[in-house]
Amino acid sequence: MSKSRANIRDVAKQSGVSLTTVSLVLNNNDQRISEATRQRVLAAMRDLDYTPSRLARGLPNRRANTLAVLVPALQHAFADVYFGEIISGIYEEAASRGYRILLEVARREYVRRKEYLTLLEDCSVDGILFIGATEEHRWLSEFDSSDKPFIIVNNRFEQWDLHYVICDYPQAGRTAADYLVSRGHQRIGHICGPSSMVLTSQELTDGFVNRLSEHGVPMGDRMIVEGQYHSDTGKLAADELLKRDPDITAIFASNDKMALGACQALRASGRIPGEDIAVLGCDDIPTAALADPPLTTIRMNFFEVGSAATSHLLDMVEGRNGQAMVQQRVPVLLVERDSCTTLPS
Amino acid sequence: MSKSRANIRDVAKQSGVSLTTVSLVLNNNDQRISEATRQRVLAAMRDLDYTPSRLARGLPNRRANTLAVLVPALQHAFADVYFGEIISGIYEEAASRGYRILLEVARREYVRRKEYLTLLEDCSVDGILFIGATEEHRWLSEFDSSDKPFIIVNNRFEQWDLHYVICDYPQAGRTAADYLVSRGHQRIGHICGPSSMVLTSQELTDGFVNRLSEHGVPMGDRMIVEGQYHSDTGKLAADELLKRDPDITAIFASNDKMALGACQALRASGRIPGEDIAVLGCDDIPTAALADPPLTTIRMNFFEVGSAATSHLLDMVEGRNGQAMVQQRVPVLLVERDSCTTLPS
DNA sequence: TTCGATTAGTAAAACATTTTACCTGACCGA
DNA sequence: TCGGTCAGGTAAAATGTTTTACTAATCGAA
Structure with a gap:
């Protein structure tokens, strides 16, 4: 031997x-x-x-058969709800096409030294996916209209021409509006996400408000309260909404955690969610189905976002794409459970 | 050009x-x-x-300059408290020594096909770190006493001879016991973690109970209630403890989330945490410091666990290690805040 | 002056593959 | 029998490094 x-x-x-x-x-x-x-x-x-040997295989055609996943250097980068789902989606698609994924944390130093470029240049990676991008990532301009294989996952930017795949947040907002209005609600409160952060939160709220006004249910800023995506801020926001108008018949929260927090607040105020007042969430996190009452919500398919982004990226890498810009929205789905059964009297 | x-x-x-x-x-x-x-x-x-070119560089000495991080295919693998910290630690150490990290999800198929071995064999990776290992990962026996560069992060196994780096859970338990006893507590309740899962939860509780009995404060099973690591189970557990003995003067919870849940329950029962009853947590998650009252807790240095494991792994990879078994415990640290200021009367 | 050591550098082999261009023999129709 | 096609295969170049063993020049000491 x-x-x-x-x-x-x-x-x-x-x-x-x-x-x-x-x-x-x-x-x-x-x-x-x-x-x-x-x-x-x-x-x-x-x-x-x-x-x-993968190494040797990559050499002749300058292919690493590897994609990089860039995550921002957040305190608890991975504690985010959807990170797991998105990465699973990326992983699944990449693996099925024979690619590995490299994890890179976009810390300040990393960005300053432009290592994301090195990554492509030294052939250790064929393409890059960026999760958790926010407005503050100015270096993204580097990829503006470039033909480097780079794609934004679940966000988008108006100021730069970048490839992206994102959940259809405006559609989610419209779906929420259609649903609540179709069930007869006219006095509606909305808990929106942190406006300053990413576009997604804004898109959702805009879609919701605009569609409501198309239905003749205009909603001023008065009935919109901002939360920070955790359940406690949902609770506080619901309390605030009740204070502003004790007679609202429905609350739409920008994510499930806040919706569940709102349910707590409602219960504390003597209202039973689903019976006395409708609560509509967004995301469809696992606990949504297990909550009491099971939460009616709008499902965001983060797994699909990850895998679709990866699929497009690989098409670019393998040159099957032409020069087409990838700017895809992944459809959302209303999931009816029991938190919206009430009809306004 | x-x-x-x-x-x-x-x-x-x-x-x-x-x-x-x-x-x-x-x-x-x-x-x-x-x-x-x-x-x-x-x-x-x-x-x-x-x-x-990294690819070409790796060829002559068969080095990929890359480590694999294996994470289990949990529903929300990345939503776990400490994943972010551990991975950051791994990332930091790996990057500082010129290595990249490859992310691999140990799904069923992946394990069945033994792809973790391929990883090493096809030279795409120089070593493997495994986070989130549990008793059910029987395939770990494959690495038993092998000299493959493989290390378990924040867990350990008695049945196999594997390299690992883990927080010093027994010491955390002893520290908790010493601290509470030194402050005069005699009637103490404990909220332990899910016993079935990993060894860590068991180690913590054993360390705590044994040290208490060394101090002459024996604690029967009666004053130990099991929680599932979330805040709501901490709440329930605290209620149960109060029912079993309304006169306890301190509660030690196996993690901060449960400790915070317990604080809620205590408040609901008319006791002010920190004033009427001492609450001691474990982990030192960011919210611990922000809670009311700021939580006294035992800090688990997950970042350090990740970076130490990586450092050892790289020593193996680079052959600086001799054949020594790596079985390191990372020290814990008592962080005094305001949730244990009370002294029993 | 010659011997060795030291310094600064080079040629060539090795690493493990892919890919391109070529070869050989068989078969077939004219 | 000649020319052409085709199936099945091969030799050799290319990919971009590291590393080993060697050389040429210089310098100090015997």
């Missing part, structure tokens, strides 16, 4: 064919090899316990 | 030296190059905008 790993040459020798033949068998995109030879080669591979 | 990236040969030509010289300058561990030459080479590199 040789001390080190078998290589393609060993396989060739063992099966009595040339290097090239083994390589062709390996990337079986080529029909030039007869079945008999192919089998001989495969047998030799099994015999020698051969695994092709 | 040449169409493709500059390579080491271009740099050599431009600066009028040999390939070797450029390479030596690149890995400036060698003093054989005169300052003048070095400067000429560096200038040429800048000129040509040269970045060495």
